[in-house]
Amino acid sequence: MTTPLRLGVAGLGTVGSGVIGILQRHGDLLAARAGRPIEITAVCARDRARDRAVRLEGYEWEESPAALAGRDDVDVLLELIGGVDGPAKAAVETAISSGRDVVTANKAMLAHHGQILAETAEAAGVALRFEAAVAGGIPVVKTLTEGLAGNRVIRVMGVMNGTCNYILTRMQGAGLTYEEAFSEADGLGYLEADPNLDVGGIDAGHKLALLSAIAFGARVDFDGVEVEGISRITIEDIRQSADMGFRIKLLGVARITERGLEQRMSPCLVPADSPLGQLEDGTNMVVLEGDSVGQIVLRGAGAGSGPTASAVVSDIVDLARGVRVPTFGRPANSLKKIPRSKSASTARYYVRMQLQDRPGALAKVAGVLGDASVSIDRMRQYRHDTATAPVIFVTHRTNQEDLETALSGIETTDVIEGKPVAIRIEEV
C-alpha cells in the first residue's frame, strides 16, 4: 500500500498546528511506520489571515469545515475545532455521510453525541477515532480498547484535568487559597474560556464518560456522570487531609456494581503515597483495573500542543496502516444501556466540622454518627484560639445514604458551627 493517506485539517489552533508540525517534521519517519505517505490536502480555520506557527503553503484552503469534510481528495477529516455542536459536529457528520474517516480531539462533542456519531460512522463503514480527546498524550483509549481487550474491566480512575490538579497541587504545596491558586492558573493561561469546564469538573467528566463506554461496553452516558468541581475545597481540607496521610484530587471513578454503572468526577482523598496522590501539577494519570492484568497506571501530559498532536497522529498512523477498531471497542449499536447507580459503592469518608468547645459536644456528634451506622476509624481535634475547634473524622466504609443521614443529623445539633464537610476517600 503506497497510496498516500490524504488529510483535511479542520481547525488550526494549538492542536491543529501541532499536528501539521509533526507531519511536516516527520514525514519520512511516519511513512516508514505507516507503510505509506501521509499528506495534507486541505485545511480550514475561522481566520485565514492569522499568523500561525506552521507553514500552510501547498495546502488548499477551504471556507468551511463541512466543505473540507466532503472533498473528494480527503480520506480522513481531522476535526480539531472543538465545541459540542456547531461546525465541528456538522463537519464530522458530513465526513461520515461522505464516507471519510474521522479523527477528533473533541471530548465535549463525543460525550454528548458520541453514541449516535459512532453508530452512524459504523453503519457507513468509516472510522471515528478520538485518542486525543482523553488525557492528551497518554494513549489511554488505545490501552483500554486494545491493550486490555482480554480483561473484564473492574474500575477506571483518572486525574484527567491538569488545571484542577495544578490548582490543588499549589494549594497543597504553596499553601495558597483556592482563589489564589485559581488566579495563578488563570494568569498562566491554563483555564478554558469558560473556567467552569475545568474547575467544575465538566471537561474531566466528558473524558470519564468516554472511557466508561469502552471499559464496560456501556452506551456513552455523560448525563449519568455525577460531576462535582473543586471550588468548595478549602485550604483547611488540604492541610488536614494531608495530616491524615491523604491528598485531595479531582478524581474520576467509573465502576460496575450489582446496582449498575457508577460514574463520578469529584474531589476525592487518595493516599499521599499512592501514584495518584503523588501526581503533581498539570500531569494526568489514568488507573485501569482489569480482572487479569490487575492495575495498570498511565501517566503523562494531559494537554498542550505536542502531547495532544501526538495522540491525533497515532490515530492517523493507525488509519494509514489499515487498523480498524470500533470507536468504543465493540460495535456502537451493541453498547448496553446500563442503569445508573449513584455512588452505590461504599467508601470511607473524611468529615470536617467546627465543633463548639464545651462538654458533651464531641459525644453528641459521635452519637449522631453512631445512630446513622457510620463508624469512626480515626478522629483528630486541632488546637484553636476560637470558640470552636476543627475536628476531623475518618470513617470506616459506609454507604452514601448513611453518611448523608449522619451529616444532616450533625448539622441540626447545636454543637457545630456551619456545615460539616465530607469528602469521599477512594481506595487506590
Place this chain on the structure above:
Amino acid sequence: MTTPLRLGVAGLGTVGSGVIGILQRHGDLLAARAGRPIEITAVCARDRARDRAVRLEGYEWEESPAALAGRDDVDVLLELIGGVDGPAKAAVETAISSGRDVVTANKAMLAHHGQILAETAEAAGVALRFEAAVAGGIPVVKTLTEGLAGNRVIRVMGVMNGTCNYILTRMQGAGLTYEEAFSEADGLGYLEADPNLDVGGIDAGHKLALLSAIAFGARVDFDGVEVEGISRITIEDIRQSADMGFRIKLLGVARITERGLEQRMSPCLVPADSPLGQLEDGTNMVVLEGDSVGQIVLRGAGAGSGPTASAVVSDIVDLARGVRVPTFGRPANSLKKIPRSKSASTARYYVRMQLQDRPGALAKVAGVLGDASVSIDRMRQYRHDTATAPVIFVTHRTNQEDLETALSGIETTDVIEGKPVAIRIEEV
C-alpha cells in the same frame, strides 16, 4: 467477519493456562470485542499427564509444538514454551512457513532471533507479535509501536525485572543484605531456574533490546546491550544513596546519541521522589520519551499468570480484529544497523569509597578527581569507629572515560581501602 479465529496453544505452564482461562471465562466478551469468536483448536505441552489449572477437554492434543504449528485448523500459534532455541523456535518457524500468525511471550528467543524471525514472518505475510514478552501486563509494545507512532523517540527507560526490584526494595525497606534478599526472593519462587537471568540483568536486557528496535527503528541487537546485574549492590550503597535522596534500581536505558545507539541494563541511581524511585516490589515501570508527547510513564505487573496472559490475549484480539502492524513497527528488513555506542552520554555518578582517616587523605582523592576533569557536586563523610571512613561523592555530569580514569587513579593512591564503587545516576 464471523469466522472463528482458531488458536493452537503450545505450552501449558503459567502463561498458557492463564490464556486458556481467559478464553474460557470471557468467550462472549472477547467475541463482542473482536467481532468474531476466538477458539482453541489444539494444545500441546511436554507432559500430558500433569494436572493443570484449566480444563483441556474439547481441545486436540498434539505431540509436538511444530506439529501443532503446522495444523490446517490453526490460524494462530501461541508460543508459550520459552527458551532461546529448541522447540519454541522450531514451532515458530513452522508456523511462519505454514502461513500461520504467531503470538509469543518469549523475550529470550526474540532478543536473539527476533530480527530474522520478523523478516521471515513479514516475507511470508504473517504476523509475529510479542506484547507479553516485555513488562508482562503493561501494553508497552503497543504503546510504543502504535500509541507513540507520531514521535521521534528520545529515550526508553524501564524497570523490567520484578525480581530484581523486589530484592532492591527489600534491601532498602527492611535493611536486608543482598544475600538475604536474594534468598527471600528464591523462597517465594520469584527466581528463574537460572537466577542469573534475573539478577544478572539478562532477562531485562532482552526486553530492552526489543523496545529499542521499535523505538529507534534499529535492528534487534541484544549483544549491543551493556548488561550488569545487581549482585555487587551492597546495603551501604542502598543506605548512602538513600541518604543523598536516591534509590537504586536495575534500570534499562536506551537512547540515540550522535555516536550511535546506547543500550544499558544496569544498576542506576534515580531520584527517590521520581516515579521510578518510588516503584516498589515486583512492579514494572517503563518510561517513554517522545519529541512531541514528552514523558509517558506506564506501570503495572511485570509477571504472573494473569498479567502475562492479558498481554497475550490482547495480541490475539488484535489479530481477530484484522489489525496488522509490522513486528517492530516498520518492516523488519528496513530496520537500520545503528552503531553501538557504549555509555556515550554523560551522567552524574555516585562514588563510594573507604577513606583512611589521616590528614591529606581527602585532598588526595579530590585531587585525582580534579585531574581527571571530574567535578564534585556533593560529598559526605560518615562517622566511623574504624581506621577508614565511608566517603560518598556525587559528581557533576562527566563522561564514562573520565570517570574511569579517576577511579583507577583513586585506587592507586595509598589513602583508600579496597576499590571505589561507582554507580551512574540517571536523570529521569
